[in-house]
Amino acid sequence: MVFFAGKSNPLYYQFEPLLSYPEIRHGIFTRNSGHSPHPFHSLNISFGLGDDPRNVLKNRQIVSDSMGGRNPVFLDQMHGTDVFVADGNNRLSGSLKPEVPKADAAITDVKGNMLVVQVADCQPIFLYDPARKVVAGVHSGWRGSINNIIEKTIRVMKTRFECDPKRLIACIGPSLGPCCAEFIHYRTEIPEKYWAYKDRSNRIDFWSISRDQLLDAGISASHIHVSGICTHCRTDLFFSYRSEKRTGRFASAIGLTNEQETEA
Template identity: 30%
Template sequence: MSELRRQQSGDLIWFASPQLSVYPRLKHAYFTRRGGVSSGIYESLNFRFTGTDSRDNLLQNYDIAAHLVGGDANHVIRTTQKHTDTILTVSQPVTAFTNAGDEGVDALITNVPGAVLTGFYADCQLVMLYDHRHRAAGIVHAGWRGIAKEIVRKTIEKMHDVYGCDPREMIAVVGPSICRSCFVTDDDVPEAMREAFGGMVQEYMYRQGDKWCVDLKNITYAMLLRADIPAINIDISNYCPCCGDKTLWWSHRRMGEDRGVHAGMICLTE
């Protein structure tokens, strides 16, 4: 289990998984807020259409980011995250900027080279999955609701069903996401975790006054192991957007809605 590596090119700063970086025909990045064209509360690499940032700025930011993983904005297919467990299989080349589905798609999988699978985070987990033997990649948005719906396990199973992937050969990466000290919750989160995972999650939740602190990174780690992904194939970032470097990260918990959102992208290259 390794920390992600900080990378920089000009103003653009992103983080990369040591394990995924081994493969020359796979590109991926967890972007920070640095290196885009947006200003004010969206400064600068913002990907969020639901705020007041201009479409022009946003499409330029998508271009800048997609370029790093081998495409441009016309190769982007983006999740429409609504805390669902809906997974979309991308089976055709992406030739125009595409929203995955209005009802909410929180995970994308593909074996099509050139399709830039794109998901978003500003505390939530963005999980990347890769199987080198079957040349298949996935990206999963998982906040606590998605984790409780087991969207990550379901995406691994779907990659098995569609592409024949074997979890024992898959790599899983959990990007920068909220840490256990920052994720202070009411009873609803621990209840949802216990319902989904049983007693195994008890050690990852502890009391703080009348609240709970919930360690979502370790819950996802335990779930990945239970899904048969080997421990040595898992990279988890310790970075937390909420208590981490404010010049790099937006955090929903710290900033509410007055913020941009980060993107992660993964792409099989030709």
């Protein structure tokens, strides 16, 4: 099984292929075991949604502690294609408070950095180069998909860190599935080149779009892993904007461990 429940209290899921690399730590957290009340119940990690900021800070601390209490990197996600590089020249404070970098993807080669993607239907995507020891966390909503934030992120990994796409491991987390991604106004919202991913009910398979974009970027098919969990169908586990409208955001985190760390 590629995607399974890794730890409990708080519950987070893991990708089995990534567990082969002890130098990284990752987890996709459910919405449960947090401090926020309805409609953000309960492990909401995003500010600006109407949740009490004190609850958000407590929830972020839970995520940080579960991942080893290391340096968290939260982005001000804009549904764009900007990529933030958290390298030695961009030293962040590790604050759990509102984020500074405006971007929808982050890349790091710094041990101790934990990249956190905030989602509720959008795709959280992990990328890892085991040779160069570089990780990336990508927030890809439908706008990010049609503008190919995946390709842009991999391009930065190649130019800044000399990553070879053939080595990359790619994992697509829980997100809006082809069963529920209906776009009534697809003719004005979605470029025609993506209409082939639409069924007769105007539902679009963004998982397949991302998979093909990863393939086009040079990643081997055997290195691409999809959780297969639709957030709209599983609101018992994950936040879903489409299903709930006013709701929270769950955490998808990946980072490089320090020398003394091992997967707990």
